[in-house]
Amino acid sequence: VTRWKNAVASAATQRELKQDVLYREAAQAFRRNGYHGTSLEDVARALGISKPTLYHYVKNKGDLLFQVHMAGAAQALSTVCHDRTLSGIERLRRTTAAYVRSMIDDESYSVIILEEKSLRPEQLAIVVRERDKFEAELLSMVRDGMRDGSIVPGEPRFALFNVLGAVNWVTKWHRPRGDWSIDEIGDGIATFVCRALSPVPNRFVSGNRLLAPPVPDTIRS
Amino acid sequence: VTRWKNAVASAATQRELKQDVLYREAAQAFRRNGYHGTSLEDVARALGISKPTLYHYVKNKGDLLFQVHMAGAAQALSTVCHDRTLSGIERLRRTTAAYVRSMIDDESYSVIILEEKSLRPEQLAIVVRERDKFEAELLSMVRDGMRDGSIVPGEPRFALFNVLGAVNWVTKWHRPRGDWSIDEIGDGIATFVCRALSPVPNRFVSGNRLLAPPVPDTIRS
Numbered sequence: 001v002t003r004w005k006n007a008v009a010s011a012a013t014q015r016e017l018k019q020d021v022l023y024r025e026a027a028q029a030f031r032r033n034g035y036h037g038t039s040l041e042d043v044a045r046a047l048g049i050s051k052p053t054l055y056h057y058v059k060n061k062g063d064l065l066f067q068v069h070m071a072g073a074a075q076a077l078s079t080v081c082h083d084r085t086l087s088g089i090e091r092l093r094r095t096t097a098a099y100v101r102s103m104i105d106d107e108s109y110s111v112i113i114l115e116e117k118s119l120r121p122e123q124l125a126i127v128v129r130e131r132d133k134f135e136a137e138l139l140s141m142v143r144d145g146m147r148d149g150s151i152v153p154g155e156p157r158f159a160l161f162n163v164l165g166a167v168n169w170v171t172k173w174h175r176p177r178g179d180w181s182i183d184e185i186g187d188g189i190a191t192f193v194c195r196a197l198s199p200v201p202n203r204f205v206s207g208n209r210l211l212a213p214p215v216p217d218t219i220r221s
Numbered sequence: 222v223t224r225w226k227n228a229v230a231s232a233a234t235q236r237e238l239k240q241d242v243l244y245r246e247a248a249q250a251f252r253r254n255g256y257h258g259t260s261l262e263d264v265a266r267a268l269g270i271s272k273p274t275l276y277h278y279v280k281n282k283g284d285l286l287f288q289v290h291m292a293g294a295a296q297a298l299s300t301v302c303h304d305r306t307l308s309g310i311e312r313l314r315r316t317t318a319a320y321v322r323s324m325i326d327d328e329s330y331s332v333i334i335l336e337e338k339s340l341r342p343e344q345l346a347i348v349v350r351e352r353d354k355f356e357a358e359l360l361s362m363v364r365d366g367m368r369d370g371s372i373v374p375g376e377p378r379f380a381l382f383n384v385l386g387a388v389n390w391v392t393k394w395h396r397p398r399g400d401w402s403i404d405e406i407g408d409g410i411a412t413f414v415c416r417a418l419s420p421v422p423n424r425f426v427s428g429n430r431l432l433a434p435p436v437p438d439t440i441r442s
Contacts, residue, residue, distance in 0.1 A: 034338050117255050154409075154432040158401070161394045162387050162413045162432070169386025180379070188375075192383045192417045197432075201422035211375040211383070 003048045015057075022047065022057055023071045026064050027109045031171075035065055035118040066123045069116070072109040073130035075102055080137045088145025089194055093204070095138065096167050097190035101182050103167075104174045138163060142197070151197045163193050184208045224269045236278075243268065243278055244292045247285050248330045252392075256286055256339040287344045293330040294351035296323055301358045309366025310415055314425070316359065317388050318411035322403050324388075325395045359384060363418070372418045384414050405429045 005021055025046050029038040040061055044054040058064045079098035081091040103110055116124060142159045145151030151159065166189055174185065188210035195201040195212065205214045226242055246267050250259045261282055265275045279285045300319035302312040324331055340348060363380045366372030372380065387410055395406065409431035416422040416433065426435045 036338070117257075152433040154427075154434065155401075155430060158406075158409055158431040159413075161390060162410060164394075165388070165390025166383045166386040169382060169390065172386075173382045180376075185379075188379055189383060192380075195422060196413045196417035199423070201416060202420070206375075209376060210379040212373040213375065 005047065019057055019067075020071075022054070022064075023068045023109055024107055027068045027072070030065065030068065031110055035061075040064070062118075062120065062123075065118055066120075066127070068109055069119065069123075069127040070130060073127060073134065075109050076131065076134040077137070078102075080134070081141075087148050087150035088141045088143070089150035089198055092138065092141040092145060092151075092163070092197070093190045093194045095141065096163065096193050097186040099134075099186075100167050100170050100189045101186035103171055104176075104182055104185060106176065110171060135160065135164065145197065149199065152199050159197055162196065166193055180210060184210050226268065240278055240288075241292075243275070243285075244289045244330055245328055248289045248293070251286065251289065252331055256282075261285070283339075283341065283344075286339055287341075287348070289330055290340065290344075290348040291351060294348060294355065296330050297352065297355040298358070299323075301355070302362075308369050308371035309362045309364070310371035310419055313359065313362040313366060313372075313384070313418070314411045314415045316362065317384065317414050318407040320355075320407075321388050321391055321410045322407035324392055325397075325403055325406060327397065331392060356381065356385065366418065370420065373420050380418055383417065387414050401431060405431050 004018055005025075022043070026038075026043050029043055029046065032038075033042075038061070040054055040058075041051055043064070044051045047054070058067065076099060079095055079102050081094040081098070083091065086094075102108060116127070119127060139156055139160045142151060142156045142163070146153060146156060146159075170185065170189060180188075184206075187208055188206045191204050191206035191211050194204040198204060205212045207214065225239055226246075243264070247259075247264050250264055250267065253259075254263075259282070261275055261279075262272055264285070265272045268275070279288065297320060300316055300323050302315040302319070304312065304315075307315075323329060360377055360381045363372060363377045363384070367374060367377060367380075391406065391410060401409075405427075408429055409427045412425050412427035412432050415425040419425060426433045428435065
């Protein structure tokens, strides 16, 4: 194993880069083996460093889980499409596709949705607050879409919950090195969500084999 | 507290009825407080019985969690629509609506998706096998729908994963005694799913305020 996976480039940003690699590696371990099934030794070994070295970057396993969750929340926010010239549903399409891709990327911090009960209550509260920011962005796209006519009428929060289910569920079923590419999956889930919410659903085709590939106009409704 | 919540009706089926109530009560406790946050004392107290009495019905907390999961898997299977005269998407619509309702009903055994890591590996294997039966039923509806034209072309398993995300996510966000009725939610999620998968999505409206209430034909596509 190479030390720190060769991610260390410049002296100035070394610490940040190392933390970054550490969080990704830890996320992968937590995803694979769960919080209780992961030890700091495992993470240190995967990074090719000693456990004492690891302690320069993280206080303990609980702290590591917390930091990984915070990195995941920041990553989610970074996928938000802020282009206000676009309709609500188009911003939703771009954001869900990017968010899904970010969650299943090899480099993902992922959300580790299943391990939140291992966080301390005060840590969980902070993580939830961070994640709420992302959900609030999605909700505002849904509201805008209902206002601009690009999303069917309804309760915005109900639509949001359905969207979150479809997009977050990918962490439950996706296996790295499966048959479907990350782009196909992101595009396919965004298509699923937008078809469900659009008043003109057949405008949304995934452009790939996973869901609703483009079809001749004649069989469209 | 009434003993066994007055569920005990006839002598012959007493044991089964008691187990039933026990599993529902345990499911509620696990949902509310997690596996580690729930004790057999809590469950016994909620049922108005003693802990020694409880031990006539369950070996230990791990066994209880396992039995609750098995009851949940059986409940899921009971929601499957088997009417082969219906199209694939119509069977999917009825099944997802019934399944969602069953999961958020007060009487639910629920799926307690988040607590599966607390099961022993051999128990988890059995639970997964049971749950796979339900997912296989959904998958066959999707395949039939792609064949009979009621579902857009694509990868059946991909469509299934998206459906499972939307329906299972309800256990993450639903709060008992919220503003939306169980029927509205079941109907709304089934509508979301069918709009996403149908080649003529606007045939699917929820008939309630949550998602895509019926609209005049003029603004349909």
